[in-house]
Amino acid sequence: MMDKKVIDEFSQIVGPNNILIEDLDLFTYSYDASFLPLIPATKPDLVMKPHSTQEVARIMELANIYRIPVVARGLGSGRTGGSVPVNGGLVLCLDEMNKILEFDGENLTITVEPGVKTQDIYLYCAQRGLFYPPDPSSLKHSTIGGNIAENAGGPRAVKYGVTGNYVMGLEVVLADGSVLQTGGKMIKNVTGYDLTRLFVGSEGTLGVITQAILKLIPMPKRWRTVQVLFDSLEGACAAVSRAIKSGTIPVAAELMDQISLQAVAKFGNFSLDPNVKAGIIFEFDGDSETSLEEQTGGVQKICAEYGSIQFRIAMTQEEETELWSLRRGLSSAVAALAPNRIAEDISVPRNALPEIVKRLRAIAVKYDLQMAIYGHAGDGNLHPSLLVDLSLPGEKEKVDLAVGEIFRAALAVGGTLSGEHGIGITKKEYITDALGETGVATIRSIKKALDPSGILNPGKIF
Amino acid sequence: MMDKKVIDEFSQIVGPNNILIEDLDLFTYSYDASFLPLIPATKPDLVMKPHSTQEVARIMELANIYRIPVVARGLGSGRTGGSVPVNGGLVLCLDEMNKILEFDGENLTITVEPGVKTQDIYLYCAQRGLFYPPDPSSLKHSTIGGNIAENAGGPRAVKYGVTGNYVMGLEVVLADGSVLQTGGKMIKNVTGYDLTRLFVGSEGTLGVITQAILKLIPMPKRWRTVQVLFDSLEGACAAVSRAIKSGTIPVAAELMDQISLQAVAKFGNFSLDPNVKAGIIFEFDGDSETSLEEQTGGVQKICAEYGSIQFRIAMTQEEETELWSLRRGLSSAVAALAPNRIAEDISVPRNALPEIVKRLRAIAVKYDLQMAIYGHAGDGNLHPSLLVDLSLPGEKEKVDLAVGEIFRAALAVGGTLSGEHGIGITKKEYITDALGETGVATIRSIKKALDPSGILNPGKIF
Structure with a gap:
């Protein structure tokens, strides 16, 4: 806990209107958008809202003297606990440095x-x-x-x-x-x-x-969105790889498995052909209509070779928005399927997608857990999501074991722990598996060189 | 100087056929392609040619114990002395690890x-x-x-x-x-x-x-090369910026000033219209003829607005090769204009090109030195080249002062010391001007964290 006198010193840097010290306020800076428990709350001792580089510099200078942990954050949308102040201390909320x-x-x-x-x-x-x-x-x-x-x-x-x-x-x-x-x-x-x-x-x-x-x-001059439904998840993955190899690089290639599609259908109140096992939403861009037609035409042929059931090109702005809203709403739709949703963020070489999907399904079966698989098929970054009820006895233990196996599976196929969410708190126990002893020693030595007292966001990554 | 016993220990790692120890051999590993004097030679004590990671690892382990400098190199094409073994020790020549x-x-x-x-x-x-x-x-x-x-x-x-x-x-x-x-x-x-x-x-x-x-x-499906001649260097720079802003990003946009063009003309035995003050060789690529035509058509209009005198599209493979060989031969052609050529490698924000060109010309006038200006206009990376005779009394001193001013000019317009050649030996005295005290302290602390004894390529960058 920070001393009252020290808190006053910090407060003077930003002024009394730019600090938060009440217990309830501190609580709201104790979590982010990850799946960490809220209670017991890991509250900071003080939240400060600086408005200039000079203020941040003075805060860091003082924090360094007093050896007080400092956690910088914006709007707390992180998925791995990166901005959670696990050791208390200061939270620097930078949302008002927004020019x-x-x-x-x-x-x-x-x-x-x-x-x-x-x-x-x-x-x-x-x-x-x-x-x-x-x-x-x-x-x-x-x-x-x-x-x-x-x-x-x-x-x-x-x-x-x-x-x-x-x-x-x-x-x-x-x-x-x-x-x-x-x-x-x-x-x-x-x-x-x-x-x-x-x-x-x-x-x-x-x-x-x-x-x-x-x-x-x-800004690209034209965009086109296409929804493709497949009779197998493997076919969907393979079609994306094949398209990219052929020289047609989509802006996006978003994969959804059957459970994900069913979640979206349920949420959106429409029915889904049971033969549909996977879907991809492609986005293409280009400078001309011809370029878009060439790209979609080429990809349509490739998808047909890999078992596409439907190939729907959005012809209007409304249709485009509709297709993307399915994808954008996916996370919420999947979350609505169960009391708790634990979404991971593994990244694998693109050609390992079919293999990792097979392994993920085996993990779901082994632990008897429902798992939705979706993500960015174009770059091998998947979000396997466990749909569970953590209030059931033994469920949390099963989930922890399954998550560990998900990470090991990603590493086993030449992938890594995180494609876009970072390591934060939630994946740190796996960091040596991913980077090796030498890798961890190297990043630790850099950390020590730049932050010898370890005051910057302690307890994260390693 | 390394002890005979230590040299033997190192030699055993790679075997006697993979070391060089004769004085003449060592001399050939004392320089690279930069403009540093060859004499006095900064020879290594031993050159080793490892063939595996394991061999390199054993060499480093031993070098670390004995605190012997290690300089890794390939074919010595560097432009800033990066692979010159200024402190002697070992040169690891990796050209046979070439699988x-x-x-x-x-x-x-x-x-x-x-x-x-x-x-x-x-x-x-x-x-x-x-x-x-x-x-x-x-x-x-x-x-x-x-x-x-x-x-x-x-x-x-x-x-x-x-x-x-x-x-x-x-x-x-x-x-x-x-x-x-x-x-x-x-x-x-x-x-x-x-x-x-x-x-x-x-x-x-x-x-x-x-x-x-x-x-x-x-691989892009089609390529097209275009040569454009301008009545001013400023116009040529502005045309490139404008083209990129319009959304047409060329693969390359190589700038040559009048001196550079004259050098090429002299070398290639053709004459140049004296109104031509600058030239750009553009390369475009795309997936269709239409795309190439759109790109070249758009850029042709823009070039006309900025004073183009000639816009020549290579229609055959031969013409394409001819245009590019002008650019590829430029460095040699410029070098042939004077006994010595000191080519720098500054990088500036693209819109600062006209300003830096003005400043470079002023530096040439101030020191009464001939300067050719060419480089990569599309990304603001220029190679101003001083054409001098270092055997003349006072010439080297003038060149040193002019080079210092070239770097200061680059920094003054928001640029930096090097776009693609690195810092090596030749630019290290300017590193603090470029990165600031905090910047240099930060990279030094990382160096110390990863190489506490300072055995890896000592004497470079800072």
Whole structure:
């Protein structure tokens, strides 16, 4: 617990209107969107809302002197407990550092504070003819700072990559309060180590991001959404791989298994042909109608070879929205099937999709648990979701064992623990399995070099 | 100098046929392709040619015990002295670890040893319908290990990015001989810090790369090369920016100023209209003739707005080769204009190109030195080249001052010291100007964490 005198010292940095200290307020900063229990709550001692890099720097300087843990966060949409203050201390909530600082239409960049919502960046750029592609499902309620800290992905990663591919430079407050600038607006830059990429995905354990320069690209002129239903999940996976290999790279290729599709059907009040075992929602983009027709035509042929039952091209804006809303509503629809839903986030080489699906099903059978499988088939990133009732005796133990097996299965086929959610708290016990002793020792040594007292988001990753 | 007994110990690891110890042999490992003086030679004490990761690991283990400097290198094509063994010790020449270990047409990856030549990777993949885009000018005589260590660029970076964008995973032998695996064939991976990107561009100072998994993409179906001549250098730069902003991203957009064009003309024995002040060689690719026509048509209009004098589309394979051979021969043609050529490698935000060109010209005038300006206009990476005679009294001093001003000019317009050649020895005195005290302290702390005894390529970067 922090001393009253110390709390006062911190409070003076941001002023009394920008701190939260009441128990109920602290409680609301004790959780994120992961599947961790809320009780007992891991509350911070103090929540601070800084409004400038200078304030963040002064906070870190003081925290470093007093050896107080600091957890930076945005809107708490994380899926692995990354922003949960497990050791108490300070929460730096950066949601009010939410200014778009510069839009540079010449160099195709935008410079933002960490608290800007991802969707706001997308819309701001889109109105000016440019495209910020990363689209985590949380884009309406997640901040860019969190996206960068977790290297968030999203459906469009197949063609356009993840958040990290769009971060050109950062301003970061380090553990001792010094302010680091990395990268810049240069497209090519090999001056010193790539610190920008080191901070991307470091889950708040190496510094507090206070500004980011993001890369933009020209907005594609046309889009097309296609829904394909298959008679097997394996066929659906294989069709996506084949399409990509043929040179047609969809913007997105979202996979849903039968349970997922049934959940959506139930939620949306329509019926589903029982022969349908899997579905893919493809999105394509291009500069001309011809290009879209070539892409959809080619993929239609490939899908037919792999057992497609229906190939539906959205012909209107409404149909497009309808198809995507199925996918966007999927997580909620699946969650509604059972009292608890434990959704994982494994990532495997794309050609290992059929094998991992087989192994996931075997795990579900072994533990007698219902499992929905959906995710980003275009890049091998799946979200196997256990649909359970944790109030049943023995259920939690079964779930824990099954989750462990899911991770081991991902590693066994050459994959990893997380495609886009990070490690946080929920996967840290598996980190050595994934990275090996040398890998963990290496990231630990970097952590120690940049944060010798271990005050930045302690208890995460390793 | 290394002790005879120690040299024997090292030699046993690779066997007597895989070491070089004669003075003349050692001399040939004392330089690279940079503009550093050859005499006095900075020779290693021993050159070793390992053939496996295990051998490299044993060498590093021993070097760490004896605190002997280790410089890893491939074919010595570096431009900043990165592989020059300034502190003597061991040179690990990895050119015989040159196997292509696996081509994975399903996941679109290739796994290689560090000594494979970059062009060999390109050709191997092209024959199988896949595309490895990075194309440093040295691609015929540089190895992938060196490309990764320097994060090499090339003309195609405008559309396809640099080497680092294609490195999915690495095997690296660390300073103490332990073997680290980073990344993998997963497209999305947020398990722990991004160690892959940390080693990319680290210039051999953090570990010895012994394997790399590279990302491939489908081979574009069609290519088109266009040469455009302009009545001003500023117009040429502006046309490239405008084209990219309009949504047409060329594969390459290679800029040449009047001096560069004249050099090429002289070399190729043709005459040049004196009104031509700059030229751009564009390359476009696409999946259809229509797409190529749309791209070239759009860019032709834009070029006309910015003072193009000639717009020549290569209609045959021969013409294409002819246009590109102009660009590929440029460096040699420019070098032939004077006894010595000092070519730099600055990188600036693309819209700062007209300003940096103005500043570069002012520097040439101030020091009364001839300067050719050429480079990758599409991504703001220029190679201003001083054409001098270092045997003249006072010339070297003038050149040193001019080079310092070139770097300061790049930094002043928001750019950096190096776009694709790295820092090595030749730019290290400017590193703090570029990264700031905090930046240098941060990379130093990482270096110390991973190589506490400082045996890996000492004397480079900082």
